[in-house]
Amino acid sequence: MEKEREALQAWKERVAQELDRVVAFWTAHSHDREHGGFLTCLGRDGRVYDDLKYVWLQGRQVWMYCHLYSKFERFRRSELLDAAKAGGEFLLRCARVAPPEQKCAFALTRDGRPVKVQRTIFSECFYALAMDALWRVTGDARYQREATEMMDQVVRWVREDPSGLGRPPLSGTLAAEPMAVPMMLLSLVAQLGDHDEALAGRYAELGDWCAQRILRHVQRDGHAVLENVSEDGRELPGCLGRHQNPGHALEAGWFLLGYASRKGDPALRAHVIEKFLLLPFHSGWDPEHGGLFYFQDVDGLCPTQLEWDMKLWWPHSEAMIAFLMGYRDSGDPALLRLFEQVAEYTFCQFRDPDHGEWFGYLNREGKVALTIKGGPFKGCFHVPRCLAMCEEILGALLSRLARDPGAPRAPPAAPTPRGAE
Numbered sequence: 319m320e321k322e323r324e325a326l327q328a329w330k331e332r333v334a335q336e337l338d339r340v341v342a343f344w345t346a347h348s349h350d351r352e353h354g355g356f357l358t359c360l361g362r363d364g365r366v367y368d369d370l371k372y373v374w375l376q377g378r379q380v381w382m383y384c385h386l387y388s389k390f391e392r393f394r395r396s397e398l399l400d401a402a403k404a405g406g407e408f409l410l411r412c413a414r415v416a417p418p419e420q421k422c423a424f425a426l427t428r429d430g431r432p433v434k435v436q437r438t439i440f441s442e443c444f445y446a447l448a449m450d451a452l453w454r455v456t457g458d459a460r461y462q463r464e465a466t467e468m469m470d471q472v473v474r475w476v477r478e479d480p481s482g483l484g485r486p487p488l489s490g491t492l493a494a495e496p497m498a499v500p501m502m503l504l505s506l507v508a509q510l511g512d513h514d515e516a517l518a519g520r521y522a523e524l525g526d527w528c529a530q531r532i533l534r535h536v537q538r539d540g541h542a543v544l545e546n547v548s549e550d551g552r553e554l555p556g557c558l559g560r561h562q563n564p565g566h567a568l569e570a571g572w573f574l575l576g577y578a579s580r581k582g583d584p585a586l587r588a589h590v591i592e593k594f595l596l597l598p599f600h601s602g603w604d605p606e607h608g609g610l611f612y613f614q615d616v617d618g619l620c621p622t623q624l625e626w627d628m629k630l631w632w633p634h635s636e637a638m639i640a641f642l643m644g645y646r647d648s649g650d651p652a653l654l655r656l657f658e659q660v661a662e663y664t665f666c667q668f669r670d671p672d673h674g675e676w677f678g679y680l681n682r683e684g685k686v687a688l689t690i691k692g693g694p695f696k697g698c699f700h701v702p703r704c705l706a707m708c709e710e711i712l713g714a715l716l717s718r719l720a721r722d723p724g725a726p727r728a729p730p731a732a733p734t735p736r737g738a739e
Contacts, residue, residue: 564602565633
């Protein structure tokens with residue numbers, strides 16, 4: 319037990335130090351003090367190489383700053399709160415393409431004019447995530463109203479009428495459900511319902527629906543998690559149906575662990591650990607060079623994506639959260655060992671000791687392929703969220719050991735509200 323405590327303490331200190339370095343990079347280089355919001359196209363040393371702003375990343379950084387401000391005493395600084403509020407106000411002014419319609423842009427000019435729109439729900443989801451987080455740290459009801467109104471619009475698009483997304487129905491298009499849609503909604507259900515009984519009740523049925531839709535992506539008699547399935551939960555033909563994303567399955571795993579914890583369902587927890595943590599990890603880990611493959615084909619055929627064998631920052635971030643959360647909830651020491659395996663690879667390969675933040679894109683051998691620290695899809699989110707959540711979980715594990723060193727590792731299965739999903 320003492321060796322376990324020492325290992326957990328060492329990881330907590332290492333993770334906390336890295337979180338400080340990562341946050342310092344973004345606070346030093348990304349704040350747009352003229353227009354509000356954040357500049358995320360940053361080179362290795364933080365210099366801006368493009369001033370387009372991406373709504374996904376604006377919302378994510380607002381959420382991240384609010385989370386840090388509310389959960390960590392050392393980050394309870396006016397600098398973070400003021401930047402989060404400026405980012406939120408930038409979204410309020412500029413994110414919607416044609417107000418009062420709710421459709422948001424994907425990319426904006428630096429001063430907030432729309433450049434590109436995606437025919438998906440994700441800009442709107444991260445808008446809602448940001449607004450809810452701002453409401454929680456400021457108490458401003460405007461933000462909560464924005465969050466719930468956008469959430470309800472997204473749900474209508476997903477479950478009732480998708481026409482507002484702008485996708486024309488085409489006769490040859492397969493009716494497919496990507497796992498990302500119920501995953502995103504489940505994370506919003508957790509966020510909006512955290513410590514809010516009214517909203518938790520309002521979205522309870524939606525959370526159940528999302529969890530069941532994600533679980534349908536376990537296919538091949540339980541031997542594979544597929545990224546896309548049909549609307550009735552069956553495997554699709556062709557490359558679309560065979561497509562796997564190990565990091566996304568692991569992220570879905572920790573979303574589902576949070577759901578199982580809130581439900582107090584140890585059987586679901588065990589199922590999730592087996593199918594969404596262990597299965598994608600063992601199939602997705604590169605046995606030759608280490609690290610998680612970005613994409614795979616379930617039949618072992620060559621994936622069509624050029625980047626399929628690259629190692630990206632975010633799958634490894636999600637794997638660290640998933641295995642540490644699985645260890646916390648189950649007490650299985652094998653999951654702690656897997657956390658350490660992924661974390662050692664990640665800290666060794668992605669971390670930049672000279673300028674802070676992590677590189678995002680490595681080749682199969684683990685060498686840096688792109689030196690940028692941010693871009694259209696990488697911002698102040700996956701890395702600091704991973705480090706913050708891991709620090710919180712490690713702290714909780716150490717507190718549990720201090721209270722009762724002889725207690726069994728696994729906690730009771732009572733529901734535990736979580737807001738970080």
